[in-house]
Amino acid sequence: MELAAYTELIKLIPCEDQAFETKRKTWEPYKNCVAFKEFYKHTFSNKDTVIFSRRDLFSFAETDAYKAIFAIILWGYPKGYTLGFNMPILFPRLLNQVEFLLENLKSERFITDEDFKLLISNCDGIGLSTLSKLLYFFKIEINKKKCLIMDSRIVRILRKDNFTELNSLSKVNEHNSINYYTDYLRVCTQLSNEYGYKPDQLELFLFMFGNNLKQLL
Incomplete structure (x- = not known):
């Protein structure tokens, strides 16, 4: 399929309106954790x-x-971090890194590919899905390309190789996605410049429709 066929649809996607609801009971077990209790x-x-x-x-x-760090986590994982059954192990590890994340997310808006790889290598229990959400909402740029969300759903869509314009990313998988992240940003930025939409509109289009389209042959 050609992404170009969906250009006008992508331009209309109300990216900033995308919202998720989460329940208090999901997060209640951690209400007394020092880093989390005020939020x-x-x-x-x-x-x-x-x-x-x-x-x-x-x-x-x-x-x-x-507030942003925890709100991003609740938005990104409304049913529990990162999956409900992993939460008792991974969420406490994230809580132990809040100060580290605050320091890095607030200090720089422009980083290099090397900075990004160093940052994620120092994140304990925080994978690309979580880190890319944080980088995106804090408006961090890598090599002058705006960060975008690259979660497991996006990875699966890229791997299916449904869209001609994204075929250079088709070898990505859960294990090597970090190595493809800056290429993903570059390709999405190039396409958004070419077709006249925002990179995150393309990201949300892929998230919403990437697995659910079949063009007439």
Whole structure:
């Protein structure tokens, strides 16, 4: 298939409106964890659920980086970090790195490929899916390309090689995705410049439709 056929659709995608709802009970077991308890208290208060949009997360990243990190996690993993059954192991490891993440996300907006690989190598229990979300909402650029979300769903779509313009990324998988991340940013940036939409509109198009299209032959 050709992505070019969907150009007008991609231009219309309301990227910043994409929102997810999460339940208080999902995060309640961690309500007394030092790094998390203030966010939990102020976010849920008397609410059983909360909903965050991309617009909310961009705003938090500009005004309250601590709140932004946890809101991004809740938005990205509304059913539990990263999968519900992994949460008791991985979420505490993330909580232990909040200060490290704050320092790195707030200090630089422009990094190199080498900086990115060093950053992710120093993240304990935080993979590309999580780190790319954080980089995206904090508006970090790698090699002058805006960071985008690259989670397991995007990886599967790229691997299926459904779109001609993305075939250079078809060898990506869960194990080597870090090595393809900057290529993914480069290709998405080139396509967005060529067709006149935003790179994150393309990312969300792939997330929403990448596995659910079949063109007439």
